[in-house]
Amino acid sequence: MILDKYEKIFKINISNKIPSFEIKPIAMFKTKKELVFVILAGIFITNAVTAELIGGKLIQIGPFVMSIGILPWPIVFLTTDLINEYFGEKGVKKLSLITAGLIAYSFLILLLALNIPAAEGISPVNDAQFTAVFGQSMWIIVGSIAAFLVSQLIDVTVFWFFKNRTGNNKIWLRATGSTVISQLFDSFIVLGIAFWLPGKINFDTFLTSALTGYTFKLGIAILLTPLVYLGHSLIKNYLATDNE
Numbered sequence: 001m002i003l004d005k006y007e008k009i010f011k012i013n014i015s016n017k018i019p020s021f022e023i024k025p026i027a028m029f030k031t032k033k034e035l036v037f038v039i040l041a042g043i044f045i046t047n048a049v050t051a052e053l054i055g056g057k058l059i060q061i062g063p064f065v066m067s068i069g070i071l072p073w074p075i076v077f078l079t080t081d082l083i084n085e086y087f088g089e090k091g092v093k094k095l096s097l098i099t100a101g102l103i104a105y106s107f108l109i110l111l112l113a114l115n116i117p118a119a120e121g122i123s124p125v126n127d128a129q130f131t132a133v134f135g136q137s138m139w140i141i142v143g144s145i146a147a148f149l150v151s152q153l154i155d156v157t158v159f160w161f162f163k164n165r166t167g168n169n170k171i172w173l174r175a176t177g178s179t180v181i182s183q184l185f186d187s188f189i190v191l192g193i194a195f196w197l198p199g200k201i202n203f204d205t206f207l208t209s210a211l212t213g214y215t216f217k218l219g220i221a222i223l224l225t226p227l228v229y230l231g232h233s234l235i236k237n238y239l240a241t242d243n244e
Helices: 033-056 073-114 127-134 138-166 171-196 201-222 225-239
Strands: 005-010 018-023 058-061 064-067
Touching: 033 073, 033 138, 033 225, 064 201, 073 127, 073 138, 073 171, 073 201, 073 225, 138 171, 171 201, 171 225, 201 225
Parallel strands: none
Antiparallel strands: 005 018, 058 064
């Protein structure tokens, strides 16, 4: 992972024999690959956290019900595939764990905000309105984090299963194939834990909603295949002039 790096230099002050420490920041973004990772990681984390925060709202398309949280997930699929391709299995796993931690942190901040009363007569948003939007239950929080981690670990495993057998060929197979399998688990886990287990929806609605959400995400993943190739091409050409 690309984090702030520091070099700690221990020096002895000869006059008073008191040790002193000097921390020197090491320059980042020495290579284009580092910059690409930071950009992809930023896009990945932003969309994943946003999807979890808005996931409590259910929408209806015709007779089908699904979570609005599916909207940012196509971008998560795209960045996951690109990070997988250029930064490997460990890169995706570490980033997924970090993102899960940031999702949990976001919920903690929301919990704190929910317990601080709004200024009456001044705040344009009162406590009831704020709670109605952000007061997600513990079931939703647990379901969201569990579904995210499970689906990401399955995605990276399936991705490298195909890549190890096809090499640099058939990008569409590993990109779409990993999404097909991982999002099946994601769709059922998040709705099952967040809505079905606590009794917010019945089993028929749970099954219909999960299948609808899965079908939607699967369709989007297939439609995004050209963008996966475009992303590969742009990154490959950009890194071609790197001095690594």
